[in-house]
Amino acid sequence: MSNRYKLFFFALILASFNLRPGITSVSPLLHGITDELGMSSTTASLLTSIPLLCMGIGSLFAGRLASRFQSEKIITIFIACIGIATFLRFFASSPVYLLITALFIGVGIGIVSPLMSGFIKTYFADQVALMIGMYSTFMVVGASIAVGFTTPIQHWFSDSWKVGLGFWFIFAVIAIPLWMAIIKHPHTLQQRATVQQRSSLPLKNKQAWLLTSFAGLATLLFYCISAWLPAIVEDKGYSSSYAGLVGTLCMMAQLPVTLCLHLLLRAIPSRKFWITFFVGSEMTGLILLGFTSVTPILAGIFLGISAGGLISLTLLLPIDKTNSPIEASTWSAMTQAIGYMIGAIGPILIGFLYDYTGSFRPTMYLLIVMGLIVIFLGWKIAKPVEKTTLHVNITRSSDEYV
Structure with missing residues (x-):
């Protein structure tokens, strides 16, 4: 790998670090925040749901921004936005x-x-599948670091949850210099065709809508667990530190899956198989967590395996099904825009159900039903034979895009 591509690789990794701590750092501190600010569980859930809703709205504009401006500049500006807000x-x-x-x-x-x-x-x-795996892996690493260290950071600084939340702006400080270098030395294949290609969302494409529905429900499952897992564990009678440990292990369990995604797909290329496997892992974790006395750590591991696999597939499938970078961006924008809006409903719904019933058990039933729907949608969008699609549309000559 040349120095130039090392720069691109490390910029990708540092960008991925910034995309989860602003959300996942909230869950370990949720009880402290609600107690100090007098927030109900439903209101507190907005700390996860509002970012998801705004992620969806922001995604609607990503394709247009990429077609009008250098995408590397846009990425740099909005990494800075994340850092400042944090x-x-x-x-x-x-x-x-x-x-x-x-x-x-x-x-x-x-x-x-x-x-x-x-x-x-x-x-x-x-190297699309490999890089999606690396990208997903380091998003998980960033999320795991935030979940695992937010509470200790809070304790180190006079039990201030504000410091625990604000500390994670450091990831943006580290990432921005590399992205500034990318802006100065963009890829030699900067696409002139980008501004000529369609940058609108594929709203009339049936496959795009199926994929968006799949991504939305997968996102809902992921963020329901991310937002409420520590609180669910505490509700079962465990300490806050133990609940934080379960949340951290859940995040860490995602790492082997996201890191080895390309190897898993090479061994068994069928997307149907892996969608079924990962949703099955989700259901196993939910059953263990909600209806047994088995240690929540085991449930957290099953939930983490599921989350790592499903989120990685939602990132890979739009690239699988498109023919160019700008088309990949617009499909991803649609799946993420509408998908995040669907996902935003989940944490609010769990908070409301808990306020209304005083129990997380109805949540378990609801998420299990959602998992069955995800399997159905996944089978609708996945091709029956995929041995030749691991690198779909990625072997074309770069001349096609200039």
């Missing part, structure tokens, strides 16, 4: 202030995420 959490003093920072974090993630699909298709056209 830094402002040091000064949070009210629920409204905290929710506004969540809004800007969500918009930043919503713009950056779909553009990263086009970035991968442009810079790593012959």
Whole structure:
């Protein structure tokens, strides 16, 4: 790998670090935040749901921004937006202030995420599955670090949850210099065709809508668990530190799956198989968590395996099904825009159900039903034979795009 491509690779990794801590750092501190600011469970769930909703809205504009401006510049600007909004959490003093920072974090993630699909298709056209795996892996690493270290950071700084939330702006500080270098030295294949190709969302494409529905429900499952797993564990009678450990192990269990996704797909190319396997893991975790006395750590591991696999597939499938970087960005923008809006409903619904029933058990039933629907949608969008589609449309000559 040349120095030039090392720069692209490390820029990809550092961007991925910024795309989850602003959301996942909230869950370990949820009880402290609600107690100090007097928020109900439903209101507190907005700290996860508002970023998801804004991620969806932001994704709607990602394709147009990429077609009109250098996508690397847009990525850099919105990584900075995420960093600034996270830094402002040091000064949070009210629920409204905290929710506004969540809004800007969500918009930043919503713009950056779909553009990263086009970035991968442009810079790593012959290694798409591998790079999606690396990208997903380091998103999980960033999320895991935030879940695992937010509470210790809070304790190190006078039990201040504000410091625990605001600390993660450091990822943006590290990433921005590399992205500034990317802006100065963009890929030699900067596509002139980009501005000529369609940058609108594929709203009339049936496959795009099926994929969007799949991504939306997979996202809903992921963020319901991300937002509420520690609280569910605490509700079972465990300590907050143990609940935080379960959340961290859940995040860490995603790593082997995301890191080895390309190897798993090479061994068994069928997307149907892996969708069924990962949703089955989700259901196993939910049953163990909600209806047995088995240690929540085991449930967290099953949930983590599922989350890592499903989220990685939602990132890979739009690239699988498209022919160019700009098309990959627009499909990703649609799946993420509408998908995140669907996903935003989940944490709010769980908070409402808990406020209304005083129990997380109805949540378990609901998420199991959602899992069955995800399997159905996954079978509708996945091809029956996929041995030749691991690198779909990625072997074309780069001359096609210039």
